[in-house]
Every structure is written in C-alpha cells, then in structure tokens.
Amino acid sequence: MSPADARTVATGLVTTDTWGTFSHGTSLLAHYVTSLRAGGIDARAQPEVVEEGPVWAVLDGHAAMGMVSSSRAMELAIAKARTTTFSWVGLRNSNHFGAAGYYAVMATQQDMIGAALSNVDPNMSVPGARGSVIGNNPLAYAVPCDADFPVFLDIATSAVAASKIMTLKSLGQDLPGDYLADSEGLPTNKVGTWPVGSSLMPMAGHKGYGIAFLIEVLTSVLAGAGVLSASKSWILSPPEHGNLGHCFMAFNIGNIMPIEVFKQRMRELSREIHEAPKAKGSNRVYLPGEMECERRAEALRNGIDFPEWVKASLRGVARDFQITPCPGLE
Amino acid sequence: MSPADARTVATGLVTTDTWGTFSHGTSLLAHYVTSLRAGGIDARAQPEVVEEGPVWAVLDGHAAMGMVSSSRAMELAIAKARTTTFSWVGLRNSNHFGAAGYYAVMATQQDMIGAALSNVDPNMSVPGARGSVIGNNPLAYAVPCDADFPVFLDIATSAVAASKIMTLKSLGQDLPGDYLADSEGLPTNKVGTWPVGSSLMPMAGHKGYGIAFLIEVLTSVLAGAGVLSASKSWILSPPEHGNLGHCFMAFNIGNIMPIEVFKQRMRELSREIHEAPKAKGSNRVYLPGEMECERRAEALRNGIDFPEWVKASLRGVARDFQITPCPGLE
Numbered sequence: 001m002s003p004a005d006a007r008t009v010a011t012g013l014v015t016t017d018t019w020g021t022f023s024h025g026t027s028l029l030a031h032y033v034t035s036l037r038a039g040g041i042d043a044r045a046q047p048e049v050v051e052e053g054p055v056w057a058v059l060d061g062h063a064a065m066g067m068v069s070s071s072r073a074m075e076l077a078i079a080k081a082r083t084t085t086f087s088w089v090g091l092r093n094s095n096h097f098g099a100a101g102y103y104a105v106m107a108t109q110q111d112m113i114g115a116a117l118s119n120v121d122p123n124m125s126v127p128g129a130r131g132s133v134i135g136n137n138p139l140a141y142a143v144p145c146d147a148d149f150p151v152f153l154d155i156a157t158s159a160v161a162a163s164k165i166m167t168l169k170s171l172g173q174d175l176p177g178d179y180l181a182d183s184e185g186l187p188t189n190k191v192g193t194w195p196v197g198s199s200l201m202p203m204a205g206h207k208g209y210g211i212a213f214l215i216e217v218l219t220s221v222l223a224g225a226g227v228l229s230a231s232k233s234w235i236l237s238p239p240e241h242g243n244l245g246h247c248f249m250a251f252n253i254g255n256i257m258p259i260e261v262f263k264q265r266m267r268e269l270s271r272e273i274h275e276a277p278k279a280k281g282s283n284r285v286y287l288p289g290e291m292e293c294e295r296r297a298e299a300l301r302n303g304i305d306f307p308e309w310v311k312a313s314l315r316g317v318a319r320d321f322q323i324t325p326c327p328g329l330e
Numbered sequence: 331m332s333p334a335d336a337r338t339v340a341t342g343l344v345t346t347d348t349w350g351t352f353s354h355g356t357s358l359l360a361h362y363v364t365s366l367r368a369g370g371i372d373a374r375a376q377p378e379v380v381e382e383g384p385v386w387a388v389l390d391g392h393a394a395m396g397m398v399s400s401s402r403a404m405e406l407a408i409a410k411a412r413t414t415t416f417s418w419v420g421l422r423n424s425n426h427f428g429a430a431g432y433y434a435v436m437a438t439q440q441d442m443i444g445a446a447l448s449n450v451d452p453n454m455s456v457p458g459a460r461g462s463v464i465g466n467n468p469l470a471y472a473v474p475c476d477a478d479f480p481v482f483l484d485i486a487t488s489a490v491a492a493s494k495i496m497t498l499k500s501l502g503q504d505l506p507g508d509y510l511a512d513s514e515g516l517p518t519n520k521v522g523t524w525p526v527g528s529s530l531m532p533m534a535g536h537k538g539y540g541i542a543f544l545i546e547v548l549t550s551v552l553a554g555a556g557v558l559s560a561s562k563s564w565i566l567s568p569p570e571h572g573n574l575g576h577c578f579m580a581f582n583i584g585n586i587m588p589i590e591v592f593k594q595r596m597r598e599l600s601r602e603i604h605e606a607p608k609a610k611g612s613n614r615v616y617l618p619g620e621m622e623c624e625r626r627a628e629a630l631r632n633g634i635d636f637p638e639w640v641k642a643s644l645r646g647v648a649r650d651f652q653i654t655p656c657p658g659l660e
Binding site for chain 1: 383388481514539547548554585596606
C-alpha cells in the first residue's frame, strides 16, 4: 500500500480508538491484513469516479481498502456541496470501511452536516423471516455545533452491536433482551452458537428493518454494489471481493443561513438538553457523540488507554510482520 | 378554508385511512377543528417561500393547516429535484401535518425517492434525563419499486407510538416492554397517569434519541421553527401557534441511472426478501409499507372498514356542524 493510503487508514483507525470505539479502531488491522493477503482487499487499487453530475457521483472502489476509497468519496461529497449545498456520492466494489462516523465528522470540519451509510452482508433477521436476510446496515451523521466538538451518531440498525454479543458470549452470559433470532426465527436472549444458527434482531423491530432497507437502497441499489446476499463478508470470505456499497452525503449549511446563526441555534438546543432534569442515578445528559468527543480530548492529552484485547491483537500483527511493538504495547 | 385547501386535507386524511393507519387519518379531524376554532391553526393562511436556492427552500407556514403547507412544500421539493437531482425544503410555523408517509409517497408518483420529517413538541425522554426533553420526531421515506406500489416506512422515533399506549391505557393493560420513563426517569411498563408524569422512551435507547436529534436539526434548527420546548402541542395548547418544523426531500433517481434499471434492482431486492425462509408461525415476509398498500388496494375495491372509534369521532364532528353523516357512519 502506498504510504499516503496507509496513512489514511491509520488516521481513520486511530481516530476511532480515541473515541473509545475500540471495536472499529486498530483492532480491525489484523482482519484487514488477513483480507489483504487473501485477495479480498487490493492494497494497490484506487477508487475511480465512473459517473457524475453536479450534486452526485458514483465511484467504483475496485476492491481497494474501504477507508481509502471512502475518504476519497467523502472529500468529493464535501467539495461538491460547497457550491451545490447538498451532495450524494455512492461507492460500489468497496470493503469494510471502519467506523461510519469517521466520514460524517470529516464534513463538520468544513462546517457541513455529514452522513455516511453502508450496506453489510446479511447478518440480521427481519420480521416474519428465519435466518439472516439483510445486513445491520450502519448509519452515521455529524452536525457542526457551537462547541469544540461536533454532535454525532454512529449506529448499526441491529438491536445491539455484534461486538457486544461477542463479549457476552465469551463471558458465557445471556443477553439483556431478546436481541437475537434463533434458528426458527424466534426472539431469544440466548447467545448459543451465534453467529452460526442465529441472526441479529433489528433495533425496534420493523423500524430497524425499515431503516436498514432504506440504507440498502441508498448504498447498494443506487451505487450498483452487491444487494443483500450479493455482498460478501470479509470475515467469513477473506479471498472474495465484498462488493459492499456505501454512500456519503454533505449538506453545506452556510448556503442556507449564516453558519453563526446555525451554531447559535445549536447552542440553544444543546443547552436545553444539557439542562434537562436528571433521571434518578444520573448526573448528566449527553448529546449524541459527546462521550466519544470527551474521550478523544482525554486521549489527545494523555494517550489512548487501550484495553488488553486490542493490545494483544496489535502485538499479534507485529509478530506476524516481525516488527518490534512500541513500548506501550509490550 | 378554501375548497382547494379542504380537498388537500381530505385527500391526505382519507389516503392515510386507506392504509389502515387510522390514528393519523380522518380521526384527526375533530382535533383539527378544535385547533382551528381556538386559533392555533389559521384556516385562511397560505405558506410562503421566504428563502430559496436551486436545490433548497425555506417556507413559512404562517400557522396554516399542516397538510396544506406540507403538500405545497413537497410539491416544491419534487419540482426542484427534477433538474437538480436532490432537494431539501424546510417549513417553519407549521402545525401537525398528519402522516409523514403521505408526503414521502407523493415523490414516488414522480419516480423519485421521497422523505418527510417533523419535529414534535417534547414528549420523549432521553438517556439520563427525567421528563420530556425532545419530541418522538417522526420520519418517513418512500422508494419507487417495480410493483404497483412503493416501498415506504413511516415511524416515530419512540419505542412505541403514543396511540398504542393510549389503547392499552383504555384497556387497563401494562405495556409489553419498558416503553415509558416514569416520574424519576426510570423505565417502566406501567401506563399509570401517562402522558402526565411520564414520557415516551426512545426506540432502541440512545439510537432513537440520536435519530430524533438529527430530525430536530434538519427540521426546526435549519428551517427556523421552534426548537424543543419552543414548539407547542396542538392537543394541549389548541389556541397557540405550534411553530412546528418539517422538512421534505426528493431524490430524482432518473438523473443518476435509467429508472428501469433502478426498478429492476428493486425487484431483485424485493424478491430476495419475499423468498426468505419464514419464521415459525409466519407464512410471509413483508416489505416496508406492503401491508399498508394491500389494505389500500382493498379499500379502493370495497371501501374503508373504519373501526367504531373513528366512526364515533366523525359522527361527533358531523353533529357539531349539524351535518347529516353519510349512511356508513350511522
């Protein structure tokens, strides 16, 4: 991979770690290496604009690293929105792109609202079905705010993230709710043999299914990527091109109203939420993304406090490449 | 109200009834009449474009009927998207606009993807807070499909709709999950004195909160409507202008790819979902909005099968205006 592309990937993964979102930070490196070696991801490929209008574009990722193509796609969305106010950029033939929130936040650095969506190979059930029908397609948005950080949300459309279920499985615990669909398609709180033999449940039932469906349309259907089972898992099929679809949107607020007016309104909105009476046992109400931004500020001051499992994963990659891990990883 | 505006309102409400979404159809008429008489809604007011660019506009609803201003705003969004591919139209000083899905579906009649969002006066708790902090801001989208009906979703961002809780309250039953936050901000399945003393819970916890927050930004903050507590309940404060904010978006697919290619891909997507193995006890998997569209087809053939409570509400309005109700309402 070129040094510039490697830096793009590193920036994305480490930024995600600073938020404390360790499931989507440098812990992904080991999986990326597996997929790069197996041929599912092409380290040298570059994304290409294949079709374009003033407010939109479709890129072919040519199976390049998801973060390389996606950063390029979001930059294009931001450049277009500067004059056209709004933009949509679709990306096909892509791979796992890390945390969707990373791209959304790129837009806020230019005082724009950003959004990033992706389809995922099917891992989620839908009402009335048995087995995995659609991916727990993630969505992220970010909004500039009159604060030193943006407001942002980065969620999957399943009831809980797969990484949380994996943790409970390793602890031998049940789920706190019926967040899986068993082999008959019925709700269960038992982890059992998941991800074999059971599927994620959509968040809020038909609501999460409906939002995942829209994401499938805006990413794979519109960008020409693999729809539903035509998109492949990079974990289960490392040698295969995943043909995931993403899309990136930017909304240039300054074309609609002075950005200072917008930020003033955001300050009022934020203040009213912060000042809300607190629930029993709570001493604070957070804005979406506020916890992540505070963790990032702390990480920029004192370094990232990696959990042991992430360090172990990074040590494994270092051993694999016969690199001496830096002192903090020992 | 002018005959043309009255027809706009009637079309919206009756269309919603044909979907079987009786909570947002003609049963709203009695509430609209109360608000029109009290002064919260101005029967003669007309919406006005106050600011505009090629891909966007902001309208002032001047407290006109929500459905009158909103239909006009969606028509403008559709007209703009025809050439610009995408459009966003914000609407401030508005009122309850009925079912968001009605406007989203308008776009599909022009082979566009449509979306309609609204803020609501605060009726929902957020994580860590006690009391109502934000509205259960609804969102709707609709996508043209290679079928005789669109795919569409129309949901509130609360765990369950207020109308469902109202029904269980009248039956004296508990909720099937902890879908309310009690007076201390803690989750409960007891209806108790709701809506006094308790609040709706967001769907899927912080996920629903985060989506409601984005809707507040895209509607009230961007359109200049009442933010959070500055928007007023038309049920609790009939004489007040609600100053709700909505926004309407249209995405003209044909500018990106031939619409027939898009519809072919939608057919493949739909077929894979329809053909998924069925859960135990299920014999069918529905697309979002498919149940509603089948009910509408049935209603167009055989009339709307109104529940008794809707008929009673319409009889009440008829009595109020000394109009003889039509035979089916007796």
